[in-house]
Amino acid sequence: MKKAFPGSFVTLEGPEGAGKTTQVKLLAKELDSLGIKHVVTRDPGGTPLGRKIRRILLSNENTVVPMAELLLYQADRAQHVEELIRPSLEDGCIVLCDRYTDSTVAYQGYGRNIDLALIDQLNQMSTGGLRPDLTILFDIESGDGLSRLHPGGHDRMEKEAIDFHHRVRGGYHKLAEAEPQRWRILDASKALSVVQDEFRRILVESLGKKHPLAPLLKDS
Ligand code: Z5A
Numbered sequence: 582m583k584k585a586f587p588g589s590f591v592t593l594e595g596p597e598g599a600g601k602t603t604q605v606k607l608l609a610k611e612l613d614s615l616g617i618k619h620v621v622t623r624d625p626g627g628t629p630l631g632r633k634i635r636r637i638l639l640s641n642e643n644t645v646v647p648m649a650e651l652l653l654y655q656a657d658r659a660q661h662v663e664e665l666i667r668p669s670l671e672d673g674c675i676v677l678c679d680r681y682t683d684s685t686v687a688y689q690g691y692g693r694n695i696d697l698a699l700i701d702q703l704n705q706m707s708t709g710g711l712r713p714d715l716t717i718l719f720d721i722e723s724g725d726g727l728s729r730l731h732p733g734g735h736d737r738m739e740k741e742a743i744d745f746h747h748r749v750r751g752g753y754h755k756l757a758e759a760e761p762q763r764w765r766i767l768d769a770s771k772a773l774s775v776v777q778d779e780f781r782r783i784l785v786e787s788l789g790k791k792h793p794l795a796p797l798l799k800d801s
Pocket of ligand 1: 595596597598599601602603604621623624625639654679680681684685686688689710719729730738739740769770771772773774776
């Protein structure tokens with residue numbers, strides 16, 4: 582498939598507490614020390630406007646109906662793609678994004694039961710069709726992931742009933758099965774260093790040994 586941009590777009594997906602944020606921060610440190618040009622960002626909240634939207638979305642103070650929630654995630658994403666992701670890819674960066682359009686399918690689609698075709702349409706609109714080159718599912722049993730999070734510190738989404746979180750995880754598995762060329766599944770229940778090694782291995786094997794990320798495997 583012909584690529585529209587010189588950079589690489591990698592997204593990290595998964596249920597709560599899977600360790601995406603921890604792993605992407607560890608990886609960013611390695612990339613810094615190897616001098617590999619990259620951008621680490623997250624969805625929602627990758628831009629100044631997005632950080633305001635993120636606060637609204639995750640605050641326990643707000644009642645947010647499912648359609649408003651869906652549109653707020655999409656508003657964040659439209660800004661994120663245009664302001665940061667697309668320009669970074671055009672500049673040749675490796676963009677590592679903690680959640681993206683697949684989160685909307687998993688959470689608002691499978692979790693909240695909003696029509697999947699509508700979500701696909703909105704994902705297309707908010708991204709201008711920009712899709713990841715590689716998506717890694719940090720997979721963990723929903724209850725195990727939630728139990729890693731701070732007790733009492735649960736935000737509006739994390740407070741959803743366990744059934745919701747089971748539907749989200751099931752949704753991720755359906756997405757990964759439907760598009761195996763883009764998705765890799767990583768067992769995120771393992772110890773931190775094991776997950777870190779697996780994350781590096783998946784990146785290099787999926788993007789290729791000539792990719793700028795290849796030196797990651799040499800030190801591991
Ligand atoms: N959402 C949505 O509904 N629709 C959308 O379109 C989008 C998002 C884009 C974003 O909040 C919320 O928005 C999220 C989905 C929804 N909902 N929830 N709930 P977020 O960005 O704060 O949520 P998150 O991405 O799930 O972050 P998280 O809960 O912090 O999970 P994580 O980043 O995968 O995990 P972590 O922060 O790296 O690790 C969690 C804890 O586990 C931490 O104490 C670590 O030290 C520990 N940890 C990490 N790895 C390990 C291992 N391997 N073993 C043991 N302990 C570990």
